[in-house]
Amino acid sequence: MKKINHPVGNVKILILKKFSILLNRILIFAISLFLKIKKEESEIIISNAFYAPWKKDINFIKIYRKIKNYTLLDVRRLYTLWYLMNQLKNTNSNILDIGCLMGGSGFLISKINKKGKVFLIDTFNGYIDQENFYSKNSFVFEDVNFVKKKIKELKLDNVKVCKGIFPKNFEKKFAKTKFKFCHIDLNTFNSTKKSFYYLDKKIIKGGILVFDDFGMFGADGIKKFILENQKYIENRYKLILNFQGQCILIKK
Numbered sequence: 001m002k003k004i005n006h007p008v009g010n011v012k013i014l015i016l017k018k019f020s021i022l023l024n025r026i027l028i029f030a031i032s033l034f035l036k037i038k039k040e041e042s043e044i045i046i047s048n049a050f051y052a053p054w055k056k057d058i059n060f061i062k063i064y065r066k067i068k069n070y071t072l073l074d075v076r077r078l079y080t081l082w083y084l085m086n087q088l089k090n091t092n093s094n095i096l097d098i099g100c101l102m103g104g105s106g107f108l109i110s111k112i113n114k115k116g117k118v119f120l121i122d123t124f125n126g127y128i129d130q131e132n133f134y135s136k137n138s139f140v141f142e143d144v145n146f147v148k149k150k151i152k153e154l155k156l157d158n159v160k161v162c163k164g165i166f167p168k169n170f171e172k173k174f175a176k177t178k179f180k181f182c183h184i185d186l187n188t189f190n191s192t193k194k195s196f197y198y199l200d201k202k203i204i205k206g207g208i209l210v211f212d213d214f215g216m217f218g219a220d221g222i223k224k225f226i227l228e229n230q231k232y233i234e235n236r237y238k239l240i241l242n243f244q245g246q247c248i249l250i251k252k
């Protein structure tokens with residue numbers, strides 16, 4: 001076979017590739033000392049891409065600095081939310097951030113939105129499903145007033161915090177409400193599945209659902225839900241398996 005010349009140089013590329021593979025093996029080994037990961041289907045995802053637009057987007061950086069301590073999401077996932085939301089900001093419909101915890105991701109989404117209401121939802125009492133290592137005591141944040149105070153401080157318009165179990169406690173409240181963007185960050189299979197089938201009837205054409213924790217350690221329920229329901233989802237949505245820890249659905 002004829003040798004292909006890489007513009008960067010074949011030797012340089014070979015060294016970089018070998019280094020990346022070695023780094024990956026070392027990291028997987030180190031992580032497996034602390035966490036039980038299925039090595040046969042896991043890898044530390046080191047991308048070959050370098051473009052990191054979150055480092056240069058001034059408007060994003062301004063709000064990111066103010067909210068970064070109130071979310072568990074990393075900058076890449078937050079930027080994806082920001083980027084997607086930007087494309088729907090002028091659409092006349094509503095937004096949900098389900099499993100808002102301290103509110104960080106919801107604040108970010110609200111900052112860019114221009115039309116419709118934003119609802120930040122949480123039990124403010126932790127998980128209702130006991131799955132894997134998620135128990136009654138995981139991620140409990142009860143201070144709903146903190147979230148309300150931050151909404152005022154950040155001067156966010158049309159944003160409401162709601163306490164309750166989703167979707168069970170919201171069927172009446174949202175009986176006539178449609179949504180253009182929903183960020184679903186519930187970590188467990190049961191709540192995620194119930195939320196999806198509820199929102200399926202309420203999301204507008206071109207609307208976006210983002211499931212957090214797709215492929216993340218410990219949140220196997222999200223991956224399981226997406227893969228088990230993939231056929232149904234693909235018939236009704238454009239499905240993007242984003243391997244940065246989110247799954248994105250765009251309603252057809």
Ligand SMILES: C[S@@+](CC[C@H](N)C(=O)[O-])C[C@H]1O[C@@H](n2cnc3c(N)ncnc32)[C@H](O)[C@@H]1O
Pocket residue numbers: 070071072073098099100101102103104105106121122123124125126127128129139140141164165166167185186187191
């Ligand atoms: C991982 S945390 C969310 C992190 C948050 N989105 C952030 O940006 O840091 C998951 C949250 O989902 C909430 N939760 C779990 N099941 C729920 C349900 N069925 N309804 C409402 N909230 C739920 C938990 O109380 C917890 O605060």
